[in-house]
Amino acid sequence: MTATQELTKNQSLVFDALTRAEGPLSAYTILDQLRNNGFRAPLQVYRALDKLLDYGMIHRLESINAFVACSHPHDHGHSHGMIAFAICEKCGQVSEFSDDVITARVREWTNGNGFKPSKTTIEIRGVCANCGTA
Amino acid sequence: MTATQELTKNQSLVFDALTRAEGPLSAYTILDQLRNNGFRAPLQVYRALDKLLDYGMIHRLESINAFVACSHPHDHGHSHGMIAFAICEKCGQVSEFSDDVITARVREWTNGNGFKPSKTTIEIRGVCANCGTA
DNA sequence: GTTCGTATGTGATGTTATTACATTAGTCAA
DNA sequence: TTGACTAATGTAATAACATCACATACGAAC
Ligand SMILES: [Zn+2]
Ligand SMILES: [Zn+2]
Ligand SMILES: [Zn+2]
Ligand SMILES: [Zn+2]
Numbered sequence: 001m002t003a004t005q006e007l008t009k010n011q012s013l014v015f016d017a018l019t020r021a022e023g024p025l026s027a028y029t030i031l032d033q034l035r036n037n038g039f040r041a042p043l044q045v046y047r048a049l050d051k052l053l054d055y056g057m058i059h060r061l062e063s064i065n066a067f068v069a070c071s072h073p074h075d076h077g078h079s080h081g082m083i084a085f086a087i088c089e090k091c092g093q094v095s096e097f098s099d100d101v102i103t104a105r106v107r108e109w110t111n112g113n114g115f116k117p118s119k120t121t122i123e124i125r126g127v128c129a130n131c132g133t134a
Numbered sequence: 135m136t137a138t139q140e141l142t143k144n145q146s147l148v149f150d151a152l153t154r155a156e157g158p159l160s161a162y163t164i165l166d167q168l169r170n171n172g173f174r175a176p177l178q179v180y181r182a183l184d185k186l187l188d189y190g191m192i193h194r195l196e197s198i199n200a201f202v203a204c205s206h207p208h209d210h211g212h213s214h215g216m217i218a219f220a221i222c223e224k225c226g227q228v229s230e231f232s233d234d235v236i237t238a239r240v241r242e243w244t245n246g247n248g249f250k251p252s253k254t255t256i257e258i259r260g261v262c263a264n265c266g267t268a
Numbered sequence: 269g270t271t272c273g274t275a276t277g278t279g280a281t282g283t284t285a286t287t288a289c290a291t292t293a294g295t296c297a298a
Numbered sequence: 299t300t301g302a303c304t305a306a307t308g309t310a311a312t313a314a315c316a317t318c319a320c321a322t323a324c325g326a327a328c
Pocket of ligand 1: 059
């Protein structure tokens with residue numbers, strides 16, 4: 001289940017909203033955008049988001065309580081390595097990148113300390129190149 | 135301003151609560167623990183937390199909406215490099231570590247992309263060695 | 269003592285996320 | 299066809315996290 005057309009109606013609506021958006025959206029912003037499509041309650045959004053997260057089609061940005069469509073549409077699972085996000089606090093643009101060195105380094109620490117990782121969050125907040133020079 | 139005795143009353147109460155605790159605490163948990171000390175409203179906690187974050191005496195764990203006392207009491211500013219947290223989802227224990235390689239690697243990316251970082255979050259959730267073998 | 273910055277007290281409100289329960293729709297086997 | 303099962307959905311209420319607005323108190327500087 002990785003293609004848009006296999007999603008349910010609500011999942012598609014939420015995914016499309018995130019794909020249309022320039023930057024990350026909060027669950028309640030998505031809810032407001034989808035009221036004309038029959039959405040009435042937060043749970044309709046959160047349930048769709050949970051599935052889309054499962055499928056690896058979107059990401060949750062923990063540091064800003066928001067969600068963003070994955071910018072690597074052909075590698076939804078991000079099978080190799082962990083993902084870092086650079087989040088511009090001025091324009092909201094999110095850059096998604098992976099780094100094998102960071103991945104290896106984190107794994108070294110967890111292996112060395114007997115820590116079994118389930119989810120790793122790397123988020124850099126700041127000002128992007130566009131906003132910095134403007 | 136880095137020593138406990140220079141804190142205000144509310145700041146000391148909040149900092150002591152976090153220091154006593156085995157693991158991270160939510161703002162509302164702190165509030166409940168301090169009701170006998172005159173705390174009545176969330177803002178009393180959040181204001182103290184903000185100052186303690188400024189002073190580098192505590193950290194906010196973005197991925198679990200909680201706060202923890204810094205485990206490096208003699209390096210509150212963490213002057214050199216960024217900090218990563220390993221958070222056990224079973225016992226709540228938080229391990230704080232810094233890694234120069236990760237720090238350098240993140241800086242490479244931000245420099246290469248003209249991104250001016252203000253705050254970097256690295257949080258690994260999983261199961262610690264104690265809980266994994268138990 | 270007046271002024272000013274910092275800290276505090278308090279109620280109301282805003283934002284994010286989950287619980288609980290009812291309903292609907294599709295699948296599959298007896 | 300019916301019943302049983304699973305997944306998805308609809309809805310209201312509530313919980314959990316965070317901030318706003320305004321009033322008051324305190325200490326240092328002048
Ligand atoms: Zn992605
Ligand atoms: Zn920007
Ligand atoms: Zn620390
Ligand atoms: Zn543990």
